[in-house]
Amino acid sequence: MKLGIIGLGLIGGSLGLALRSRDHYVLGVSRQEQTCTLARQKGIVHEASVDFSRLAQAEVIFICTPIEAILPTVQQLQPILSSETILTDVGSVKAPIVETVTPLWSNFIGGHPMTGTAQQGIAAAQSGLFSGTRYILTPTEETPSQAQTTVTEIVQSLDTEVMTCSPVTHDQAVALISHLPVFVSSTLIAACRQEQDAEVLNLAQTLASSGFRDTTRVGGGNPELGVMMAKYNKQAVQQALLTYRQQLDSLMSVIEEENWDQLEMMLGETQGARSRFL
């Protein structure tokens, strides 16, 4: 098939490499001429351009831009494409994207590949990034079945396990296991920073080791990513934070009351529950 990719970063670039290895013809678009050159040199795409017009040939287009660029991208594509062209995206939140894109382009299905690396950008692209991972698709009642079937077949051919759910279910689940950990973890660093006794703070900084390192890892990540989570998944993130705060209050009460049996039971329950998530 002739496939388009808009945004040639880690995900878009890796998708290009993977799709080429499955004998698709890949048309790439990036905002930057330099990225287009690199994409051609590295064999990520057959053609690359800063111009959207070549994408008129594509049967399916993967929008791999940052979330805030998805809607403007669809608006730019509208006058160029025929209505048969299928659009899909790879944004890590789904409801706000599906809700705003669908009225503009009905032949659309939202997607979220559950993969990544610590690195970003085209230089980090790798052909095996999708192999063995899960790929979420979020069809709605309005999604054309042909769009779902076609995108499913393409991403399955990259050795992914395709899962489907509603956009809202997706956003609530990632709020719990992906977005909430970032805010919980960041707040731990923020709390430690508040220490007013310089001797205690210095000692804490000296003694912090693997427990602190692991618990604060995601909270020490890219601030823009954290803002994106809160901004585009606000309702689900707020609900998760509210539930978290209630659980924290319960824990603090149990410690205040010195109810050690209850505390041991609570910690035993979370110890047992963790394995059901991993």
Next chain:
Amino acid sequence: MKLGIIGLGLIGGSLGLALRSRDHYVLGVSRQEQTCTLARQKGIVHEASVDFSRLAQAEVIFICTPIEAILPTVQQLQPILSSETILTDVGSVKAPIVETVTPLWSNFIGGHPMTGTAQQGIAAAQSGLFSGTRYILTPTEETPSQAQTTVTEIVQSLDTEVMTCSPVTHDQAVALISHLPVFVSSTLIAACRQEQDAEVLNLAQTLASSGFRDTTRVGGGNPELGVMMAKYNKQAVQQALLTYRQQLDSLMSVIEEENWDQLEMMLGETQGARSRFL
């Protein structure tokens, strides 16, 4: 020197191996005959017994029992030892131990080796457990300087870096970087467990990956250890939790107000602050 070790678990057993390798004569005591046999077989100690009386010969005794057994152990030792015998412990909280032991045995200095493994018990003992790690000693105005000098020399000979601070400073620092992470992390699991929508919960359990795994690792640990932290370091843990909750409330307000610039600044500050702890 003739040295005693009471409690032959991971720390006590490893201490025996390390001290023997420095040519000390090591007398071990365990509650369990089986552990004594194992300690002799594995060359952890020269002598091992369930009976405290042989420890009368020891010049310095390391109490390596669980925290709640430290005070009863000192009470058992009192009638046996001469006042010249130096006592020290390896408990992970210091103020409550130093405050209760010192009136019973003035020739005492509190200690906390900053080491460990995921395994527990004598089977996990290893001679290199202390090498290259920090060893905190918490002398007070009442601590005899000879006790401090002697214990410092012994633990330094195991390739540790000895640091000293007051018991209260120690407890406040570990509340921040060791105990608070456990409760923050455990509460994250507790919050995820609360999800009432079965589809969301199932999807969350399926999708949880490295971010969730790292952030919840210490919260999924031994419940007894968490209870010990809250019970014996209650004041400092409560203060840390209170500061944490204030920071969480600030974050939730900023998200509620959609003040994305402020959120990005906060996440940028925690990103920068993390490296000062690691």
